[in-house]
Amino acid sequence: MKKNQTGFWFVVITTSLAFVVSQLDVSIVNVAVPQIGKSFSANISTLQWIVDAYTIAFAVLMLSAGGMSDLLGSRRLFQIGILIFGIASVGCGLACNARSLIGFRALQGIGSATMIPSSLSILSNNFSNEPKLKARAIAYWTAGGAISIAAGPVVGGLLVNMSSWRIIFLVNIPICLAGFFLSIYLTDSVKSKSKGFDIPGQLIWMLALTVFIAAMIEWHTLGPTSPIIYGGISFSILMLIMFIWRERVAKAPILPLDLFNSRNFNVFIGLGMSLNWIYYGLVFVLSLYLQQVLHYTAFQTGLAFLPLTGGFLISNLMSGYLMDRYGIRVPILIGSVVFAAGCICLLAAKTETPYWHLLFPFFGLPFGMGVAVPAMTTGTLATVTAGRSGIASAVLNTTRQAAGAVDVAVFGTMASGGTNQIVSAITVIAIIAAVYMLFYALLIYKTLQELNHYK
Template identity: 30%
Template structure:
């Protein structure tokens, strides 16, 4: 869990470095982040099913081995395109690892209190990964090349694979389901088309025929996917699970929370380095408050659910805190004091922990033991889909407003076509052009670049705040306060507890 979570966040602090080292545009940077998330999200459902069918421990070990191999290959990439391709395969490897971790835990701990405790710990390790990733990446970038952020994860993956083989108990579903190939293909096409359309929309135009066609194709593919899953005897996603509000509302809460988190981390790491001039290491250290808060919020959240408040109250509170944190972050200025940003991140991280750990416990409590892998995969998919869309949507909002600012700058309009094209590639390139420009033109181009970035950051954060607030309303209306006490009702919706 730690290795996979670090992989998700370690690349963020390297984005400005990759911007120049690989001549990557803003679109490239979004794909470097989202190629991993997209493959992870699209394949994690299959990964959970493969673990249920062939055994969770061997699938965990194979996934870790593939994860190590793809990190080595990514470190050897000669360009942005090659790195994006290896990130896709890295996401596929992670899709084998991630669902098996939670499936093994929930299969081992059947009692609800014990299960809530270990899921809280699982969520806390996720928070620790959010902390370790940026700090580790920052340290490595200050002392070594960008490829070191991938090489550093190889020993951890290999050690985890060896230890898992000897220490982790194996488990699998009693009935071995067939792999739903049609559902897998349609889910990849649906998510891939949707994310690709969102990321490319700022440069192609949000109302351009190709963009509108992409959204239409996404809607058709999504409909075909749901239809195929309803007809398949052993579907990739058991759509009937979403009829259980304990499952569907909790899944929606996780999706919304990670939508905001991933989009915010993508933007705030660029802000620290490009706007405030921080190094990769100091940027990683500055992200620590959100990570530590996630870990603490995860532990406290599951305890509050079991001991006193119930799932509905805790998850709703977490989403309201997330909404408030993003609304506060929408006030960030270029010269803001770090203490204020740290306070925003503490509120954000605590809200995320209160949301995701109790919601995850609710999701896993709504599936039968033989569905542990599929349930874990669905929980992981909600995280990755939310995070992928967060980077795509908030990144595209930032790109759209940055391009508007550069196109509206009278000084930028006087640059040569080639130089103006460079400024449009991203804020790092815009600031580089400003640095090389003479006299007053330098300050004007820099002001336009910074203003465009901040406009994108503000509108992106307000978007995340609105999404989280809508999520809080939905959870308050739909999520049960506690699991039903009726054994008959719960027999089809949760694992058997010790003593049943």
């Protein structure tokens, strides 16, 4: 490591603090939803928006945050983001009604969208001349976020039992303060030479993604024949077409379309979307399965998800070792195949399935994802120059968040209607997901054979 660079572990731990709190708040809220509903006499639709306001804001603003990271410097944007997230967490913890909670959840999403691309850009630039250290740093950074999202239901259950639902937000404050003050000593990223900011492009993108996700969320309540649903989907498609046109002509696009000229970049983005598309939707449905089919309590459900934490922890650390030894292709292939095997084993989920029959999929899904994602992230950043690492990170995380948010809505609709419908949905999803991931593994094997320079 260069003498003028901050220590390896200091950089990893500081940037990981942001990823940990942002990912923790994706899943920790689910356990507290019943208590929040009682506190505010909120209906199901309102509770959905409390959960999803965060994800939507996260996804729609991350592209802009990635470009701003490259333009202004990643350290400055990291500090702004973690302060916003901390202030929003205070607001969530002190919210006096459901509307204010939804608003502060959206503000949390804005903070996360700002923190994540800038934190990954800091990692990438600090170790840009040392590929092995860079791969290892990304593996540890990914592990922190993956473990936190898997541990969210367990931590949420413990905190809610100890106090009230408000503590799940207030616990973020010391983490945010630590991240802000430690980041003062970080090395800043290489700034892009590009000047300007595409405000029309950001607004169009925000409309396209927000309206589409909102239509997916309300699909179950209003039905596909509702003018609001098909009108919203049609409008979002029109906005997406306008967005692509805008990015082609903008002088400083928030999404440089030339990124997609790289076949390898497209493969990595597709893999990230696929893993999130399947994993987050399955975890949502499995939570329904454990509580409504096997009749677990919320806390028992959280404990049942503990293998996810172990799977992510072991696999993320293993991914760093595999990348050091074999490059990125081997861990991506191993992760994709194990992930597909976990999906196949979910076919064991029936109305009276013993929990131990589900141990492999509960461990194998996060294990496969955890092995593949650090290598996928390393490969994505390797396809761009140092000055574009922020936008590359933003594209990767935006597509992953959007895929996960949409699929929770789709899989949730498939699983609505009672015990048999939930079991049937898991069966159908498991088969489709396993076949798809095996196909993608073959695509990866063929496409990534030329990636020896990423070793």
